[in-house]
Amino acid sequence: MDFSLNEEQRRWLDEAQHFAQEVLLPHSLKRDQIEGAFEPWDWDIIKAGSKIGFRTFAVPKELGGHGADFVTQGLVMAALAKADSAMSKAFSQNWKWSHLIAQFCTKDQKDRFLTPFLADDTYVIGSASTEPNSGSDNRYPPDDKNAGFRLKAERESADGDWILNGDKCFIANGSVGKLFFINARSDFSVNAREGTTVFMVPLTTPGFRIGKIFNKAGWRFYQNAELICDNARLPHANVVGEPHKGQKVRSGVAAEFSDFELAANALGICDAAVECGMQFAKKEKRGGKALYEHQLVQLKVHEMRMLTETLRSYVMRAAWDMDNKVHGSLSPVLVMAYSTDVLQRVTRLNLEVHGALGASGAGSGMIDARAQKLVRDGIIWTHLAGDNTQRLKAVRRMSF
Template identity: 60%
Template sequence: MDFSLTEEQRAWQMKARKFADEEIRPISLKREQIEDPKLTWDWEIIKKGSKLGFRTLAVPKEWGGHGADFVSQGLVMAELSRADCAIGKAFSQNWKWSHLISSVCSDDQKKRFLTKFLEDDTFVMGKGITEPNAGGDNRLPPPDFPKSGFRLHAERKGDEWILNGEKCFIANGGVGKLFFLDARTDPNVGIKSGTTMFMVPADTPGFRFGKQFNKSGWRFYMNAELIFENARVPDANRVGEVNGGVKKGTDDTTGGDLFGDLELAAHALGVCDNACDMAMKHVKTAMKGGKTLTNQQWVQLKLNRMFMLTEALRSFVMRIAWEHDAKVHSQNPGLAMNFSCDTIQDVTRLGVELMGGANGRMSAAADKLARDAVIWTHLGGDSVLRMRYARRIIAAHK
């Protein structure tokens, strides 16, 4: 297997590293210490990163984007997250939906939305699936049971759809300009067969942002409620067939769905790198028992575990990115995501342990990493629901 990077991949990695070191790192801790969750966001960093291509990285070249391959995307995510994973995620959140627009939207929708997205440095996007009573329940509902899963309802009236209901925890809620929404268009069947996906611009009549969630980790990243009160969405903004929504979101073989697992694993890698750097710097100078911590065997064992897990995650991330590019579809993305959740939590906890009690303060950089790491527990389902990959692996080996 050839692990070397092409010139283009290396160039994206270096560009991201420079931006992360010079622009993200100096503001990271300051922004996340702001108490009001509505104020942690900073448009200046988004605009600067956008001008360097980090917002539009995944849009195919034929539509005017950078068309970066998945290996480059993985490298950039890890580099940005080495400085701050919440800021890194604010950029890559858009790549997920550019994959979706490029692969499943009509040419008219691509023209209307991709053009605006490419032109405007402040155009960020999100997708609403989760609702107050439907998070994990969307991913592991009893099959075809109409009462499980999300309830946001869409009813057709002429050339429009009328949406009523709410979504919660939605990325870029409060700042986004376009949202993909999963809505029930047939409430009498389960979500797999009764859902339609819509593209809903933030200025849609009847649509507004609700509460902003005050999270302990990923504080820069916005998560808000989306409220729909007779919101009117033109049929021209429907993505795919009526009642074909969940299928559209998950059967996208160009990488849109698989991308979610790669994304979270690559961001976790950046956080682990940061935790290793931070711990190494500390133990080289901290004196205990008359010698530096690096000379204590138990410290070496902990450092060894941090670096070993981080390098294993790097191999996993790069392999699934390479598999995406080579269009080799396997169970690996889901497994890498699960591995990244365990790894980031182990590595950041060991980092806090090595750096002493003072680093358990809310204002300490090591503490921020540990708080960010906890967020992985509830992403794309929780760590228990994600074990459904085990079922797929068992099925594949029959």
């Protein structure tokens, strides 16, 4: 397999590395250590990245975006995440909905939503499935019609508006988004796969509002909030695809991208942990010599490096497969599950290399505080879009 990058991929990688180093990294620890749920967010960072193209990166060129392929997306996500994983995710969260808009939305929907999205550096998008009583089973909904999300969508009349009632929680970009893709149950007589309708819900929708913003141990820059539909009124023109056929919209490229996105972002954290551990081990002396001269520490740093490089190969192969429409034994779900395990191991080894200093927070020095931030960011993977048990459950649907 040819792993060499073409000129455009190399150019975007350079651009991302430069932006990560100059803009994201200097703000990373500072934003992470600001108290509050909303307060770590910074619109200036979003605007600066948007001007380069990182917000609209995945929108096809013919629709006015940058049309980045999956290999380039993976390179950019990992490069940005190496500086700050949550900031990288704040940009890439918009990419999956770019795919969705391009693939499923009508011309009218593109005119009303894609055009302002492309024009406004502060236009970010979210998507909502999770509810207080349904999380993991939303992704791979079981046949039981009682499982899965319950937010209800009813049509007033055969050609009337839709009325939505119910709450969503933990929704990314919840407190800052201008548009949400909301998954609602439009038919309770069947399971969630057969009875879901997806709606485009702009922030200005009557009866729709943002609720509580969630504070988190990791990914503190990233925003997660409740969305509340209290007789939210939407025209039929805001249905994505066909009524009751929402599962089609939720699967395919959008689902594959979600898994791939998390694996590529995890790779960036692993790169940061390897660099952080190596710098510390070379700088600090114990027992009369640099930590790195002790074989026990070398073993830890080398294991971190080995796992990170295997993850890189896996992520980039998944990207190549997606670009070349190779669907076979490799599923992005597997890559994402693997990245979760590698991430926990690599960030924990980095913490161990730092000793007690790794557990210290602000004030103990930038590099040391970074070691525990990487662990806190990594914890998020253990319950994003289900846990690893739930993800591996999906593997039974793979073809060999």
